[in-house]
Amino acid sequence: MKLDVNEFIDDFGRCMEEGAAGLFVGAGLSIPAGYPSWQAIMKTCLxxxxxxxxxxxMPxxxxxxxxxxxxxxDRLTQLIVDKIQGVPNPTPTRSHELLAQLPVNVLxxxxxxxxxxxxxxxxEFFTDDDQLAGPSPKAAECRIYKMHGTIAPKSHHTTHRPERARIVISKDDYEEYPTTHPRMWALLHAHFLTRTFLLSGLSFTDPNLEHIFRLIRLMKSEGPRPHFAILRKPTDRRDQRPHELKLxxxxxxxxxxxxxxxxxxxxxxxxxxxxxxxPYRLFISGSPIDVNTNGGSISYEEDEIPTKLMSFAKCLGAQIHTTCxxxxxxxxxxxxxxxxxxxxxxxxGKYDPECLILVRRYRDEEVDYPNLRIGKLVFTGKDPNDLRQAAFKQVxxxxxxxxxxxxMSEYEQxxxxxxxxxxxxxxxxxxxxVWGMIERNFDNYLLGGRxxxxxxxxxxxxxxxxxxxxxxxRLAQQALYKI
Incomplete structure (x- = not known):
């Protein structure tokens, strides 16, 4: 079933919250980093x-x-090694960096x-079936399983001979995988039974989709969990119908x-x-509109907050614990x-210091207002931008x-x-x-994906x-994905 992006974000997000999510990454995620597509790699073979x-x-x-x-x-293996190692200075893309920020410990x-x-x-990463035969060498928060093998970047320290690059590539390799890689196959089976996977970086022609089809068909009678796939639409009109059939x-x-x-x-x-x-936390942003704070670099005293703004802040604070x-x-x-x-x-009787975190910039002088001894006071960075970058990772x-x-800078970020x-x-x-800007484009205003x-x-x-x-x-509940 084709998904709406906001529906997907919410559904898979809940799986991550439950600690029951997994990731399956295909070649499409490496193409923006300069790695060739399957078609480019196999051009010589054609x-x-x-x-x-x-x-x-391709298999x-x-x-x-x-x-x-x-x-x-041997020639085919060396061809692939040369293509992979021929990429100059391979660097993870922004998508790889974002994957690393997700609370998913199985890839x-x-x-x-x-x-x-x-x-x-x-x-901890596994590149060979034999690695799964013994005890895990270390306790890692995240494990990466490279089910088709690995090819390290070329450097003056390493060389790869064809026989050393144990990769899965041919049709025989695919068909015999459960026999040649029994531990990998069994573990993948177990993970697909107990987790909801997101498949990304795949196209409808990707041979690795057949891996997944084969696996899920075997599990059908066992009541498999739902899974999600991000698939690229075909660029050739002739591929549209095959793509629809694949969906x-x-x-x-x-x-x-x-x-x-x-x-x-x-x-x-x-x-x-x-x-x-x-983290399930709400950020409160704001300052008096008639006090010169020089973009947030100058603090102000409590009595400088206008009465109307102070009254609303206390009104909101008195009720916000019911929502967050x-x-x-x-x-x-x-x-x-x-x-x-x-x-x-x-x-x-429900107070916890973690309920309130006040973030401040590093200052040479003494801590000024606000300084009530309640909640936690955290110093982050030396300018407002440092503070925002650190804070927004936690809300x-x-x-x-x-x-x-x-x-306004906080809003834009x-x-x-x-x-x-x-x-x-x-x-x-x-x-x-900001209210006025959103009001003028209200139809596109979403909170919590809705x-x-x-x-x-x-x-x-x-x-x-x-x-x-x-x-x-009410809107905060929605924005926090609580409702």
Missing amino acids: SDLKLSKKFDD QLAQHYQDNIPGGR WTTNYDTLLEQSHPGA GELERVGIQTLEIAEYEDIEDILRQLVSRSR DRIMAAGGVGAQVGYEMARQLNFR RAMVILGGQRGS ALKLHLGIIPVGMTGGTAQQ KVNRQDFDLLNQPNEHAAAQATL
Whole structure:
């Protein structure tokens, strides 16, 4: 079944929260890093075999080469090694970096390159079936299984001979895999039974899809978990119908698909998944609109917060614990929300220092306002940008109250990171500006991957602070994927 991207983000996000997610990475994720496609790698084989350029069955092509060209297996292996090692300075892409930020500790790949290892430096990786025969050499938070072998980047320290590159490539290799790699196959089977996998970097012609089909067909009677695939649409119109048939086949074996135009589109989807999987915490942003803070670099005293803004901050704080008991705040306005929330939790005997984190920049002078001994005070970076980058890695959504230039910078950065953004327009300043920008494009405004209730959004800009606070809480629940 074709998926809406926001539906997919929510569904797979829940699997990550449960600790029951896995990743299966195909060759498409390595192409933006400069690695060749299968078609480019096998071009020489087509020429040597005197075949037409249109030959999508790569394992069969490899089998023909192996069977009909003298020394075919060694020559084919060396050809692939040369192509993989011929990529200059291979570096993980942004998509690889985003994968490393997801709370997923099991990754499978059919890729020969080492981009996943580079982007997961603390991971334990397995490249050969024999590695699974004994005890694990170390306790790793993440494990990478390279089910078709590996080819290290070329350097003056390493050389690879054909016989040493034990890779899966030919049709025989694919068909005999359960026998030649019994431990890998059994473990992959177990993981697909107990986890929900996301398959990315694949196209409808990718031979590795057959691996997955074969595996899931074997598990059909065992009640397999649902799985997801990100598939690139074909660029050739003649491939459209085969592509549609492949989607139908995927659906029949329990794989829901999300289609993309280019492999580069995976990056945006992964960025949304990273946002969805961040800690369950709400960021409160804002500052008085009539106090000069020089973009957030100058602090201000409590009595400089306008009465109306202070009143709303305390009103929101008194109720926010019913929606989210974990917030992060920067500056005096956000601190007031947090202080009031902490007081309410303390009154109910539920106070925990982790409920409130106040973030501040490193300063040479003494700590100034806010400095109540409640919650946790964390110093991060020496300028507002450092503070925001650190803070936004620890939250899922942001509420904007008032605000000036610094708050607008926070909004722009949060937007790029796909955080849920709730601007309380009635507090003025940046919040009102952002409310107006969203209002003009309201049909595209989403929180938690879903459309926003128009009445709640309008209440954010109404003068009734209690109604605005209640609307903020309802939208915060949605932005945090709580409802």
